[in-house]
Amino acid sequence: MTTHDLIQDQPTVAFAGAQRASKYIEATAAPIKPAAPAAIPVADEPIVPETEREKAAAVQSLDDDVDLGTLSIAVAPRVAQRGARGMLAKLGLKVGPGPSEVAAIDIAESQRRFEDIIRQATWTRAVSILIANPKGGVGKTPTALLLGGMLAAVRGGSVCIMEVSDDPGALTFRSEGSPTRGLGELIRDAAEIRSAGQLAGYTAPQTSFAAVVGSVGPRPRLEGEDVTAVAKVIDDYFSLRVMDSGNQPSSTAFRAAIETTDVLVIPIFNAGDAALEAAGLLDTLRAAGGKSAQLADSVIVVRLHDGRPENPQVVKRVDSILASYGVKRVHTIPYDGHIAERGQLSLAKLAPATHQAVTAAAADVVAALQLNVR
Numbered sequence: 333m334t335t336h337d338l339i340q341d342q343p344t345v346a347f348a349g350a351q352r353a354s355k356y357i358e359a360t361a362a363p364i365k366p367a368a369p370a371a372i373p374v375a376d377e378p379i380v381p382e383t384e385r386e387k388a389a390a391v392q393s394l395d396d397d398v399d400l401g402t403l404s405i406a407v408a409p410r411v412a413q414r415g416a417r418g419m420l421a422k423l424g425l426k427v428g429p430g431p432s433e434v435a436a437i438d439i440a441e442s443q444r445r446f447e448d449i450i451r452q453a454t455w456t457r458a459v460s461i462l463i464a465n466p467k468g469g470v471g472k473t474p475t476a477l478l479l480g481g482m483l484a485a486v487r488g489g490s491v492c493i494m495e496v497s498d499d500p501g502a503l504t505f506r507s508e509g510s511p512t513r514g515l516g517e518l519i520r521d522a523a524e525i526r527s528a529g530q531l532a533g534y535t536a537p538q539t540s541f542a543a544v545v546g547s548v549g550p551r552p553r554l555e556g557e558d559v560t561a562v563a564k565v566i567d568d569y570f571s572l573r574v575m576d577s578g579n580q581p582s583s584t585a586f587r588a589a590i591e592t593t594d595v596l597v598i599p600i601f602n603a604g605d606a607a608l609e610a611a612g613l614l615d616t617l618r619a620a621g622g623k624s625a626q627l628a629d630s631v632i633v634v635r636l637h638d639g640r641p642e643n644p645q646v647v648k649r650v651d652s653i654l655a656s657y658g659v660k661r662v663h664t665i666p667y668d669g670h671i672a673e674r675g676q677l678s679l680a681k682l683a684p685a686t687h688q689a690v691t692a693a694a695a696d697v698v699a700a701l702q703l704n705v706r
Contacts, residue, residue: 410437443688446695450486453698455705458567461697462496462593462627464577464586465600467609471636473502473576475599477677478665479634480574481540482694485679489541490571494562496589497578498554504546508676509536511544515562516551522561528569540679543570556584563592581613590617595700596627599634600650602642607650614657630700633659634693637667661700663693 410429429437463476476493484491495503495515504514511534518525518534525531535543545566566573575589598613600606610633617628633654654662668686671677682690 439684439688443691446691447486449695450483450691450698453702455571455701457705458571458573459595459701459705460563460567460573460575460593461595461597461701462575462577462589463597463599464581464589464613465598465606465610466579466581466613467600467606468579470601470606470609471599471634471638471671473506474671474677475597475634475636475665476503476574476576477506477538477542477544478671478679478682478690479597479694479697480542480572481538481677481679482690483572483574483698484538484542485540486691486694487571491542491574492535492566492570492572493542493544493574493576494566495546496554496559496575496585498580498583498585499578500547500549500551501576501578503544503576504536504548506675506677507536507544507546508538508678509544511536511546511548514546514548515554516547516549518545518562518565519551519554519558522565525565525568531565531569538678542574546576554583554585556588559585559588560592563588581616590624590627593627594704595697596631597634597697598631599636601636601638602647602650604646604649607653611653611657626704629658630661630704631659632661632663632693632696632700635662635664636671637665639667639672661696663689663696665689665693 461479463472463479465472480491480493493503493507495501500515504511513534514536515534518531521534532543535545537543545562563573563575573592575593577586577589580586596617598610600610614628614631617624635650665671666683666685666689668683670681670683671686679687679690
């Protein structure tokens with residue numbers, strides 16, 4: 333089945349993707365659990381002899397006539413640090429690391445690069461990220477907490493994760509701590525906030541160094557002016573604001589969130605309805621033009637796995653939908669038991685592979701911020 337089987341040609345209208353959802357038919361093939369990715373074989377690096385004569389020859393080759401502008405400097409070969417190969421290296425033999433050590437080194441180097449991107453980025457104003465998908469139950473709140481937490485952990489704080497759903501959501505429940513004041517109280521008192529210390533009284537501090545502003549009890553329905561007022565207060569005292577949205581893109585609260593954001597992140601599962609609802613949101617934003625269309629064009633999609641069986645045919649359809657909408661930035665977050673517990677989330681409890689994937693996604697968000705914020 334091609335993309336056209338899922339998405340019929342029609343004029344661009346608000347929530348065209350949602351209309352297509354009514355025509356979406358899941359494959360009847362029995363779902364199966366996704367297979368674990370096959371390990372990529374890495375050949376052992378050979379023992380590299382290095383004599384004093386070879387060293388001298390290498391140095392001699394760098395004479396005064398070398399054009400330093402085109403000089404390619406060789407990187408020293410990796411030396412094993414672990415196991416039997418590491419023992420040989422300690423005896424003076426230049427033994428390269430084995431496959432598992434090579435993989436661990438590559439992961440550590442990638443992690444350092446991602447963290448450098450996150451840590452070193454600067455802006456001349458506070459910036460914001462919106463986590464959105466009209467489809468409920470696709471991981472918006474966990475995505476907001478994980479991305480916001482990673483940004484705060486690497487940058488040393490100054491990140492606030494804010495609830496912008498029309499009605500109270502699960503942000504406070506999924507975050508750490510039991511705050512006594514939250515979004516409803518901050519809306520009431522926003523005009524009176526005069527310091528970071530005062531604002532801190534309405535947050536839930538996280539072990540990641542992020543601060544969370546969610547609902548701690550019943551509150552009035554969130555309106556656009558509420559989002560604007562609270563966002564302004566938060567931006568006075570935090571460098572980064574991450575917004576966890578609800579399921580009503582037509583609401584004034586959602587429109588205000590769009591107006592105060594710089595990067596859009598859409599979380600999905602590998603399910604047709606989640607992808608088509610995401611497509612509907614992109615249709616709406618592009619039809620609105622201006623800043624909304626720009627957010628749609630630079631969207632970042634985060635694909636989460638909750639442990640349920642995934643039909644390979646449906647996964648291919650999701651791939652096709654994303655490609656047809658020009659989505660270029662897609663990050664996959666592997667299944668993680670800690671996320672699936674549906675309790676309080678802590679970065680320290682994530683599996684290493686999840687931590688790596690979240691760091692990569694956060695680095696991409698920062699890269700998008702640097703492109704979008706002038």
